[in-house]
Amino acid sequence: MADSGSTARLARIPASAKRVHLIGVGGTAMAALAGMLVERGLSVTGSDNQLYEPTASLLRNSRVGLTTGFSPANLLPAPDLVVVGNAIVASNPEAVAILASAIPYLSMPEALWHFFLKGRRVLMVAGTHGKTTSTAMMAHVLDAAGRDPSMLVGGVASDFGSNYRLGRGADFVIEGDEYDTAFFDKGPKFLHYRASGAIITAVEFDHADIYRDLEHVKSSFRALVEQMDSSRVLAVCADFPHALEVSAAARSRRLTYGLRGGEYRATEITVAADGARFSVMRDGDRIQDSIHLPIGGRMNVANALGVYVLLSAFGVSGDEIAGGLHTFKGVVRRQQVIGEAAGVSVVDDFAHHPTAIGVTLEAIAERFPGRRILAAFEPRSNTARRNVFQNAFAAAFDRASRVYLGPVYFKENDPIAPGERLETGALASAISARGARAIACASNDEILERMLADARAGDVALFMSNGPFDGLKERFLAALKARGSGTT
Structure with missing residues (x-):
């Protein structure tokens, strides 16, 4: 109120x-x-x-x-x-x-709300992971089904070439962020959208600059659940226990889904170079066969299942949803292959949370089987820059062959005391102890120099940051191209 x-x-x-x-x-x-x-x-x-x-x-x-x-x-x-x-x-x-x-x-x-959401049916995606991809996916599925939705998403949706669209249909698909609203309103943004239907993809600790701990994060999601009355629909990913916990007392119609649990399950999952395929079961009964998702990755299968569950509740047929998923092109900077040179594939990704890094590396390993992954990571987000994930980050890089850690990004408006800052040297040692060769680099230029020296034909070079990462991915690709042409 x-x-x-x-x-x-x-x-x-x-x-x-x-x-x-x-x-x-x-x-x-x-x-x-x-x-x-x-x-x-x-x-x-x-x-x-x-x-x-x-x-x-x-x-x-x-x-x-x-x-x-x-x-x-x-x-x-x-x-x-x-x-x-x-x-x-x-x-x-x-x-x-x-x-x-x-x-x-x-x-x-x-x-x-004032200009665009009033009078529309708001379908929202919230959660720690997968919001942007799921939002773009849902908008594309509705558009492919002829619903002409509006959309606002936290990245460039490749199907629309933009991070927004204004359609004439009844639905407005929006990414709902738990981050605070403004300096004069410290509550989460997603409470302002008054969603008729929402997906909660995951609940984990994040945004350490504004949330004290996991319980503080959960309080925002509980507020969202409490806001949704019995006329609304909530789809919750059962693979994340905290998502189930915060939604347990929901007054809305709550539908659960997941790869490992939930009323709706993705089964018969296969992942290859041309994407992922899966079927949908509901309470043990098969309701949809062999959906093809071109972007691949098991987390994206979960994202697609959440979209399937929510849109089904609003009357979109399973075949319409499957048809839209089959043509979904993804989101810029989400496992995006930006080029290949000298036999090396260069991939750009937004991952900055340990869970997101882990599933991204898993997806890349499945997409490029048998190839070495050279993973560069910039601790840039307000959480990644802090040591709250010092231990969790170590296991996140298990699927990489070599890891290049950039220096902790400095923000004038959010300085971090040395005792609270991520220690990249210790992290590199912890990653190396688990099997990958990791190096804490003193600069982004050092990352570029070391990756170019290490890269060989057949490798995949993965750059992960929630910012521009000093243009490293473009500079790396350009240097590989120059190497291939014999120029310097």
Whole structure:
């Protein structure tokens, strides 16, 4: 329930707005919101310190007026409404300016509800892992079935070439994040979307910069479950015990699924170079035969099963779902092969949590059987930079042959005390003790130098980071191509 301050703030929001400014427009969801507002015919401006791919290209290709850097001057002339991204702190110059003015402002989730979600059937994917892929997958399946959905996802969906789409259908498919909403609203973003149907893919500890521990994380998911009444549908992955725990008291219709447990089970799973195949059982009865998922990986099979379960509950037929899954192209930066040179395949992935790293390496090993995996990892996320996963990270790299650890990424707005920081030297030793050869590199340039020296024909080079990783994957591929052509 909104407090009195929020109620007064929301009461100032104009019934219609022509000019909207976004503070922190470079965030994935903020960039999508900016593009959606432009498509609605609004005049949109945005500011941020720096833009990273792929959102940088998405914004440049839109009609958003972009400004580098934050300044009160960016609010002149005064817009009708300001949207504040969750990366923006209260001391940001533009945040200070709006708080001192009469300009109405919303958080990104509030703006999504205000402009796009009201009156739509919201289908949401939440959970520690697989949100982006599952959201893009569900939107594609609905589109292939002729439902023409809208979508907002935390990555570029390859089927749409964008991280958002505005359709004419009844459904809005959205990625629901448990991260906090804004400096003036520290609750999780996904509570603002009021989903009619939701998937909880997993519940594990993450976001160590805002969550104290696993129990704190679970409290946010419990709030989501409590929000969903008996008219709503919740699909929960039974492979993650904490997901079952937080949803145990659900008032909504709760459906469980998984590879190892649940009412719905994926069975007869095979994974090869052309993707994964599986069948679906419900309470021991086969209900769908031999679904083909081109992107492969067992975690993606679980993601696809969650989509199958939720969409089935909303009347999409099993054959329609299977047909959509068969043509799903995936998401940029999720096990994405960006090229091959000198006999080495180069793969880009967003993995930054021990579980995600482990399943990514497993999927790559199944996709490229018998080939060495050279895995480079940048501890960049707010959790990966801390030592909360110091031990868990060691086992995550078991499927790699060689591991190259980058230095812990430094963030001015989130400095970490040395005693709380991930120790990459100790991690390299722990990984090596388990069988892979691991090196803690002093710089990203050292990673590049060592990987190029080690790489040989038949290898797979996997780059894992939730950021641009200093362009290493592109630089590595370019150097391999130059090696193959005999140039330097």
